[in-house]
Amino acid sequence: MTGHRGHDIVVGIDPDRDWRLPLAWAADEAHRRRLPLRLVLAVPPQHDTHHVDDTPGHLALRQAGADRLEQACNWVRDRHPEADVTGSLLHGFPAPALGTAADGARLIVLGSRRLSRTAEFFSAGSTVVPVSAQAPCPVVVVGDAEHISQQPPYLVVGLDGSASANAALAFAFDEADRRGAALRVVCVWQPPLFMLNDEEVALQAQRALLSEATAGLSDKYPDVHVTHEVMTGHPVEELARVAEHALALVVGRRGRGGYTGMRLGSVVHGLLHRAHCPVITVPTE
16 A cells, blocks of 8 residues: 555544444454554543542543453454454543554544534544544544445545545555455536536546546556546535445545644545445545
8 A cells, every 4th residue: 555654453442332343344454454453442531629539430441441452352353363453551532542543553443423513523532533634544434334245346435636535546446456346436526606618628627637547546456447437516425325335435634633633624524424334534645
């Protein structure tokens, strides 16, 4: 894979939610890539109070976290007996702890609670938005299972000509090649309120963009069957629709952080809540 040469795959384990779906995705990916798997569970700091000693409750929380990590590691070994899997119990709130764990990782994999946008931003346990916005490596959000029953299996990647989309395209080609899957490269064009040129001219420009972007990668990955699709409409709606039966949807994300440390493009943010398959966000290399 071009860029993001981390040495392991990191999985965030949520002790309050079913962690098996994202962990299954990560374990299978680690098996394909022959990479170590590191499971991370963050325990928030002890409450600072002068009235009640929270130490027993905090120690119990840490013990429960350690037990859950051991359970998850054993679950991975049952799935892939040869897996190189370790568990890390971290001290701190989930989002910053996972962000730190992502440094040096090849991928970071999270589950999704399917929260609303407002809840995702302001929930104390929110991890998807801040980690996806700040991680230096690709982030995989697994809210739904990959659709392995679709034949032939395929991945979808959204392309808009940006550097981050080009990084997503390179990742998607590599992933499709590893899985023996087809790749649907999709560009969604939103007509402006006032058209200066004929619509067909604009669509032809989008088709040319797809051809130019994929040419070199098609040569590098000759076994990947690629289709180019130009659609008209809203990017979130169209990409979510075309990826409904996909193994995964791959999109680029621009930059890291922002005023709140959680800047994500509206398309990426929308897809994290709307797509019914794993969503992989890839930063600009």
